[in-house]
Amino acid sequence: MGTDADAVATPAVTPSATAENSEAESASPSPKPSQSFAPDASLDSSELEDFAAQPPKVQALLESALQLTRQNLTYTYSSDDPANGGMDCSGFIYYVLTQAGLPDVPRDASEQYSWVRKADNFRAVISRRLDGFELDELKPGDLLFWSGTYNTNHDPPVSHTMIYLGREKSTGDRVMVGSTDGRTYHGLRRWGVSVFDFKPVSAASPPPGATAPRFIGYGAIPGL
DSSP states (O other): OOOSOOOOSSOOOOGGGOOTTOOOOOSSOOOOOSSSOBOOOOOOGGGBTTGGGSOHHHHHHHHHHHHHTTSOOEEOTTOOOGGGTEEOHHHHHHHHHHHTTOSSOOSSHHHHHHHHHHTTOEEEOOOOOTTSGGGTTOOTTOEEEEEOSSOOOOSSOEEEEEEEEEEBTTTOOEEEEEEESSOEETTEEBOEEEEEEOOSSOSSOOOTTOOOOEEEEEEOOTTO
16 A cells, blocks of 8 residues: 655654644654644634635535545554554555545655646646736645655655645635644644644744755646
């Protein structure tokens, strides 16, 4: 079975050392720490701007993703099934997309990135700004991709993926959904399957020994 990536080059960074908005997805399942993490967060689709304007298939996919955020699922490396009590980042994407009836969905983040690239759906992002023109085509339901969240021998070295939800009505902030072991929502770090703040770059520097996460771009899901 495929996994998120093979974190074999360097030891994984422990959750307590993970910088805000970075993600050191470890090479083995990790129990949720008893401190420093807020509960998983969720949203109702009615709380998202422009949700009603999305195509029915995109609406259904986002509803399915948000439903998983209400099940208290942890981050579980190599899992792509909520019956296991949790999932890793690409396992979450794989499960949601296959449940939506999409065929030939790749299992790991690197292959999911290549899948989007081959469909000519990818938009690269170099800017670190949330208001940059490179995000003008970003739409709810698009896949988001990062490199450098942990060391990987996959090629391309893409190591993290999530689904873009759009903007919250209450705050106007961009949000996303998926599974991680340390990203934030409303500034509080979460662990597992949750809604998260969408930030292309961390406000904090990575701790010693950690790689530097980098948002590399987004793309529409092939076939959706």
